[in-house]
Amino acid sequence: MSDTLRDQLLGLGFKPAPKPERKNDGPRRDGRPQGKGGNGNGKPQGAGKGEHTPGERRRPGGAPGKPGQHRGQGPQSPRRPRSAEEMDLAKAYAIRAQKEKEERIEAERLKQEEARQRREAKAKLEELLKDKGLNDEAADIARHFPYGGKIKRIYVTAAQLTALNAGELGVVQLNGRYLLVTAEVLNQAEAVFAASVALKVDPDAPAEDDPYADPQYQVPDDLVW
Helix, strand or coil: CHHHHHHHHHHHCCCCCCCCCCCCCCCCCCCCHHHHHHHCCCCEEECCCCCCCCCCCCCCCCCCCCCCCCCCCCCCCCCCCCCCEEEEEEHHHHHHHHHHHHHHHHHHHHHHHHHHHHHHHHHHHHHHHHCCCCCCCCCCCCEEEEEEEEEEEEECHHHHHHHHHCEEEEEEEEEEEEEEEEEHHHHHHHHHHHHEEEEEECCCCHHCHHHHHCCCCCCCCCCCC
């Protein structure tokens, strides 16, 4: 269109055609690409001074740290190997602990074995003493004797007291009761369970060995021990 025609059209109220926009897709003069939303330094917008990208951590003072490394912790040094003395001491402690454990197990085993033997012995003793007791309900003489660290007593007749002091009779403890039995049964009970023998008089022993055998030491029935 010639300038004359253009002038005529402008005079009639026509507006000039808009100029095409320049595309800014090419590289800049400094050679760096101009990305959308970038700031020209290759990093996302907002990642300026004092900021860091994901995966980076800042150490105190602004220095970035490696991922997974806690703040305030430096590289861990390897543990110092134990000396021969420390190893020997630890070995000695382990051996001692094992020995003490074995001793406790053995002590518990012996305790259980002893309890089992006592139960079996008491059962045999009970069977042995069935209908063998000579206790007389009419007996009125108290015969005292030491047993289990205490003074015990059994009531006998005058004839039984003489036989008891002569060693012809004896006393056996069974389930908290004291049974008067013959010397033969007493020996059998001692073979089954020696701890059950409460009173066994040796007729050949001196009299002072059994001070309670003499009638002068008999305690009145109304005396409370």
